[in-house]
Amino acid sequence: MDVLIKDGIVVTMDKERRVLKNFSLAIEDGAIVEIAKDIKGEADFVIHARNKIVMPGLINTHTHAAMTLFRGSADDLPLMQWLQEEIWPVEAKLEPKHVYAGSLLACLEMLSSGITCFNDMYYYLEEVARSVAESGIRGVLSYPLLDIAGEEQGEKLLSEAEKGLRDYGNKDSRIKVFLGPHAPYTCSKELLLKAKELAEEYNTGIHIHVSETKEEVESFIKDKGMRPFEYLDAIGFLGDNVLAAHAVHVSREEIELMRKRSVKVAHNPVSNMKLAAGIAPVAEYAKAGITVSLGTDGAASNNTLDLFEEMKTCALLQKITTRDASALPAHEVLEFATINAARALGLDKEIGSLEVGKRGDVIIVDMQKPHLKPMSNPISHLVYAARGSDVSTVIVDGKVIMHEGSFRTLDVAEVCKFAEEEAFDLFEKAGKGDRLFRVEEVL
Amino acid sequence: MDVLIKDGIVVTMDKERRVLKNFSLAIEDGAIVEIAKDIKGEADFVIHARNKIVMPGLINTHTHAAMTLFRGSADDLPLMQWLQEEIWPVEAKLEPKHVYAGSLLACLEMLSSGITCFNDMYYYLEEVARSVAESGIRGVLSYPLLDIAGEEQGEKLLSEAEKGLRDYGNKDSRIKVFLGPHAPYTCSKELLLKAKELAEEYNTGIHIHVSETKEEVESFIKDKGMRPFEYLDAIGFLGDNVLAAHAVHVSREEIELMRKRSVKVAHNPVSNMKLAAGIAPVAEYAKAGITVSLGTDGAASNNTLDLFEEMKTCALLQKITTRDASALPAHEVLEFATINAARALGLDKEIGSLEVGKRGDVIIVDMQKPHLKPMSNPISHLVYAARGSDVSTVIVDGKVIMHEGSFRTLDVAEVCKFAEEEAFDLFEKAGKGDRLFRVEEVL
Numbered sequence: 001m002d003v004l005i006k007d008g009i010v011v012t013m014d015k016e017r018r019v020l021k022n023f024s025l026a027i028e029d030g031a032i033v034e035i036a037k038d039i040k041g042e043a044d045f046v047i048h049a050r051n052k053i054v055m056p057g058l059i060n061t062h063t064h065a066a067m068t069l070f071r072g073s074a075d076d077l078p079l080m081q082w083l084q085e086e087i088w089p090v091e092a093k094l095e096p097k098h099v100y101a102g103s104l105l106a107c108l109e110m111l112s113s114g115i116t117c118f119n120d121m122y123y124y125l126e127e128v129a130r131s132v133a134e135s136g137i138r139g140v141l142s143y144p145l146l147d148i149a150g151e152e153q154g155e156k157l158l159s160e161a162e163k164g165l166r167d168y169g170n171k172d173s174r175i176k177v178f179l180g181p182h183a184p185y186t187c188s189k190e191l192l193l194k195a196k197e198l199a200e201e202y203n204t205g206i207h208i209h210v211s212e213t214k215e216e217v218e219s220f221i222k223d224k225g226m227r228p229f230e231y232l233d234a235i236g237f238l239g240d241n242v243l244a245a246h247a248v249h250v251s252r253e254e255i256e257l258m259r260k261r262s263v264k265v266a267h268n269p270v271s272n273m274k275l276a277a278g279i280a281p282v283a284e285y286a287k288a289g290i291t292v293s294l295g296t297d298g299a300a301s302n303n304t305l306d307l308f309e310e311m312k313t314c315a316l317l318q319k320i321t322t323r324d325a326s327a328l329p330a331h332e333v334l335e336f337a338t339i340n341a342a343r344a345l346g347l348d349k350e351i352g353s354l355e356v357g358k359r360g361d362v363i364i365v366d367m368q369k370p371h372l373k374p375m376s377n378p379i380s381h382l383v384y385a386a387r388g389s390d391v392s393t394v395i396v397d398g399k400v401i402m403h404e405g406s407f408r409t410l411d412v413a414e415v416c417k418f419a420e421e422e423a424f425d426l427f428e429k430a431g432k433g434d435r436l437f438r439v440e441e442v443l
Numbered sequence: 444m445d446v447l448i449k450d451g452i453v454v455t456m457d458k459e460r461r462v463l464k465n466f467s468l469a470i471e472d473g474a475i476v477e478i479a480k481d482i483k484g485e486a487d488f489v490i491h492a493r494n495k496i497v498m499p500g501l502i503n504t505h506t507h508a509a510m511t512l513f514r515g516s517a518d519d520l521p522l523m524q525w526l527q528e529e530i531w532p533v534e535a536k537l538e539p540k541h542v543y544a545g546s547l548l549a550c551l552e553m554l555s556s557g558i559t560c561f562n563d564m565y566y567y568l569e570e571v572a573r574s575v576a577e578s579g580i581r582g583v584l585s586y587p588l589l590d591i592a593g594e595e596q597g598e599k600l601l602s603e604a605e606k607g608l609r610d611y612g613n614k615d616s617r618i619k620v621f622l623g624p625h626a627p628y629t630c631s632k633e634l635l636l637k638a639k640e641l642a643e644e645y646n647t648g649i650h651i652h653v654s655e656t657k658e659e660v661e662s663f664i665k666d667k668g669m670r671p672f673e674y675l676d677a678i679g680f681l682g683d684n685v686l687a688a689h690a691v692h693v694s695r696e697e698i699e700l701m702r703k704r705s706v707k708v709a710h711n712p713v714s715n716m717k718l719a720a721g722i723a724p725v726a727e728y729a730k731a732g733i734t735v736s737l738g739t740d741g742a743a744s745n746n747t748l749d750l751f752e753e754m755k756t757c758a759l760l761q762k763i764t765t766r767d768a769s770a771l772p773a774h775e776v777l778e779f780a781t782i783n784a785a786r787a788l789g790l791d792k793e794i795g796s797l798e799v800g801k802r803g804d805v806i807i808v809d810m811q812k813p814h815l816k817p818m819s820n821p822i823s824h825l826v827y828a829a830r831g832s833d834v835s836t837v838i839v840d841g842k843v844i845m846h847e848g849s850f851r852t853l854d855v856a857e858v859c860k861f862a863e864e865e866a867f868d869l870f871e872k873a874g875k876g877d878r879l880f881r882v883e884e885v886l
Binding site for chain 1 (some may be wrong): 452475494511512516518519520525546551552556690716717718719740746748749758762763767768769771811812813814817819824828832833856858860866878880
């Protein structure tokens with residue numbers, strides 16, 4: 001076999017949610033081939049995991065990876081000022097190389113903290129794909145679609161998306177292409193339905209922002225006479241392959257619609273809090289049986305890509321909002337970041353849990369740290385105490401990407417330097433070079 | 444000189460809140476003796492801090508350190524069930540050795556993530572003091588006072604506290620003793636006033652829980668006919684040496700009282716969220732000019748002791764609560780965890796900022812990490828992107844405690860093992876051994 005992980009605390013996230021003490025896991029040809037007490041045979045790569053947690057890689061279901069370049073450049077601003085004065089003017093200067101640099105940094109950051117798969121929506125998708133291919137992470141890449149500038153814009157983006165659906169079908173098994181109509185208020189009915197048609201033709205998913213802010217929903221109601229999810233249902237858009245990012249401001253009726261149509265949710269608690277967008281009722285979604293998953297959103301509004309942090313914040317936010325300390329217990333939140341996320345991306349046959357036959361997307365969390373002692377409930381520790389930096393090993397598709405802090409696909413220092421240089425280049429082109437901090441210049 | 448830190452990004456938190464690029468800092472005899480571009484002379488210990496942030500150690504103004512032993516043993520439970528069924532029955536079995544083990548683990552955990560001073564309230568204070576002395580951290584230790592079981596209980600605790608005030612006065616310059624009347628609802632008027640008198644006599648502070656939960660405030664009003672801060676003011680208890688932990692449920696009039704009496708606040712956002720206690724109006728406190736600081740509370744309700752996490756959560760919680768993304772900007776939150784916290788503990792002449800003449804409580808944060816790139820605003824990165832694990836060097840009272848991940852006062856593995864063993868001992872004595880997770884037993 002290729003990889004053998006020995007004697008770990010295996011948090012499977014399988015149907016019975018088994019936690020197996022001192023179990024081993026074997027990977028061959030990219031897939032999990034055995035999970036057992038003792039595994040016989042030789043392996044090319046042996047990892048001793050005594051006292052460590054072996055678990056499925058975390059899955060980030062909503063981000064804009066390349067926005068790592070914006071990290072910390074503009075915080076603590078009202079949403080519209082932030083977008084109009086800080087984000088959009090810089091995005092207007094984006095070139096493919098910037099997106100490549102930012103995405104590569106994002107892949108490195110995500111892998112470092114145990115994220116083995118992410119769902120992206122951004123410009124220059126082929127550059128994001130390049131960073132996925134090189135870093136070894138798994139990526140669902142959503143072609144952004146919108147036609148707010150007119151029918152021609154929509155057609156152009158649709159044809160690019162269709163080309164991508166054809167191309168990436170066979171190119172790289174770690175890349176899956178989604179359709180990414182930006183939002184109900186930036187896409188015409190026609191474009192939304194064409195995206196849906198295309199998604200069905202290529203048997204893939206749709207990634208769309210819905211009801212992130214109150215203002216957006218109010219203006220939508222004014223315009224269309226109904227709420228966003230009601231509208232999406234009325235035009236026949238909703239379905240089990242639709243992943244709605246945010247879904248913060250919804251009515252009781254919309255929750256019922258989402259349930260009925262098996263819509264999936266990508267919840268972004270940190271970003272929603274930082275931008276003061278609102279609090280998605282995800283404890284209620286979960287109770288209604290809606291598949292909830294977790295996203296970091298872009299680093300511009302987070303400012304990290306860390307699902308450990310997102311899990312804890314998610315649980316805390318639901319508890320304080322419902323004024324119930326027992327709301328959204330740790331084991332449900334862990335589902336959001338693993339098996340539910342896989343389902344949200346239509347990948348639950350491949351990833352999201354540790355089971356024989358699934359792909360080898362596995363992470364190991366080192367529990368020999370002061371903040372993880374004493375060892376009590378492993379699930380509680382993963383959600384309430386562990387940090388992204390406790391991840392010691394990352395395996396994607398059976399390939400060891402990181403082990404004991406050292407990367408095998410990317411040169412960490414080189415990627416950091418490259419991304420920083422491209423960030424300077426981008427911000428200077430946008431006339432905002434002062435947003436970054438140069439250490440060297442003052443020597 | 445003893446320690447020389449060279450060429451760092453020095454976030455001083457001084458009166459002008461200067462951020463100095465490529466500056467050096469020298470420590471001699473435990474104190475900061477120079478902060479300058481170039482520092483001449485030889486040092487016993489030289490640290491190169493190019494591209495790293497050099498800043499005051501973080502100060503945790505409310506915790507119950509020994510409760511690290513409870514970490515993850517009982518989560519997601521309603522508050523009263525959690526206390527009555529899980530926490531109190533175990534606390535009833537506490538022996539001095541458990542408190543020592545738990546506190547030692549807490550000191551290790553706090554130092555690891557850049558906390559150089561903490562304010563504690565727990566049983567067996569002398570055991571907490573022992574862990575402070577051995578670990579090298581700075582501690583404000585509050586003698587718990589209550590007389591809910593009768594006058595005799597109060598007298599006994601008061602005389603212990605008075606003895607402690609006398610003893611620790613000269614024993615260890617890193618230890619300061621506070622009076623810790625538990626809460627207005629567990630202390631009689633007489634006890635509260637005796638605590639105040641004693642604090643004045645010994646020129647020290649008072650650490651008290653006030654208005655943590657809604658139920659507690661409602662029952663207090665029923666009992667006394669007024670709100671907790673109103674009552675504390677009416678009996679003449681409030682003053683500028685009173686540090687109120689939580690202060691979640693307050694009226695507008697109480698905020699004005701707190702301001703007028705210069706009461707300090709220890710805000711514990713993670714614990715308040717996890718226990719669904721409520722949301723303290725700290726953006727409002729800050730606007731009113733009240734000194735707000737940050738606490739982690741005990742690990743039983745957090746479940747970590749990490750002020751980086753607390754800073755981010757604090758900012759996010761105020762933004763979402765006020766529905767204003769510009770509420771409580773990063774630089775104010777950083778004040779909460781440094782200079783404000785020092786003021787809250789009456790230690791602002793000694794610690795809380797990097798200034799010549801202050802004690803050498805300094806931490807260094809390594810910014811050469813994917814999640815901290817590109818380098819934009821250092822203050823934003825500290826609050827929104829850095830993790831406790833990014834702290835690479837910790838210096839307390841001029842002594843290097845941790846450098847590049849290796850501890851110089853404690854044996855990390857030994858402390859972890861010791862604390863885990865004592866946690867097992869404690870939980871077994873309480874008939875709750877099943878709350879912990881034994882890896883070895885199933886071999």
